[in-house]
Amino acid sequence: MSAPLYRQIAHKIREEIESGNWREGEAIPTENHLSLQYSASRVTIRQAIKCLVEEDLLKRVQGSGTYVNEKKIEHNIFELQSFTEEMRQLNKEPVNHVINFQMITPSDYVREMLQLPDGEKVFYIRRQRLVDHTPYVLEDTYLPVTMFPDLSYQIMSGSKYDYIERVRGMKIKESFQEVIPILPEQEIATSLSLEETTPILKIQLHSIFFDGTVFEYSEIYFKSDEYKFKLRASRP
Structure with missing residues (x-):
């Protein structure tokens, strides 16, 4: 049984971070951009981002956007x-x-x-x-x-x-x-x-x-x- 779509997208985003394509401290693409990139709804993108925020890979900054977390x-x-x-x-x-x-x-x-x-x-x-x-x-x-x-x-x-x-x-x-x-x-x-x-x-x-x-x-x-x-x- 395949993983839910939001988990698949979270895995792809994680790969972007681990490969260095998305660098520490940098803002990630917008939800609209990711929605188009992964052919998924913004709700699904939001779920994927939430997973990675909970893993401390991403952080949300109110009024600014979502960023790749710097290592503690x-x-x-x-x-x-x-x-x-x-x-x-x-x-x-x-x-x-x-x-x-x-x-x-x-x-x-x-x-x-x-x-x-x-x-x-x-x-x-x-x-x-x-x-x-x-x-x-x-x-x-x-x-x-x-x-x-x-x-x-x-x-x-x-x-x-x-x-x-x-x-x-x-x-x-x-x-x-x-x-x-x-x-x-x-x-x-x-x-x-x-x-x-x-x-x-x-x-x-x-x-x-x-x-x-x-x-x-x-x-x-x-x-x-x-x-x-x-x-x-x-x-x-």
Whole structure:
């Protein structure tokens, strides 16, 4: 028994993608064009596209069209890398858009995470991390003012870890991370160009130097349609 027509068409579209005829990030032909190409109704074409959207091969962008999905970035949480370093390894050039940069009195929770005495100020920085004009990550970072007195908007428009290690000469040892699936608040969803009903992944982390000093606390929001998290487990 032959497969339904929409599945046959989905298979042909999949072949176009796998052969490289339809490239990652590019818009696919319109439903009208595909309807003529495959001698099928638009309803059938829509069913075929729906199958491939569910497989993450295609993605629909409201008001724009349907695109070949780019492969998700594999984020290894066991490797401490900056977003800039991670993207450049993939031959992508990241852009850091600083949305907020200010000196604040931290909440009790942030103060405890940074192991700061009462009255210490921190820099709070919210950065939108983009590649090819697409937001991938939203990051809220808290850094002690006494540790980084020369920190500036311009510095945070670049690589934070590059500044800490190359400019300040401080050696980063490791970070401690907690991964939490959440539904984003409106402001976060807007910054990531998402609907509030789209699940995302939040990482809460604090990082330390080799002498054990905690130097940052960050909350990082990852788009689940751009990232997948890679873990390696071994038996004891």
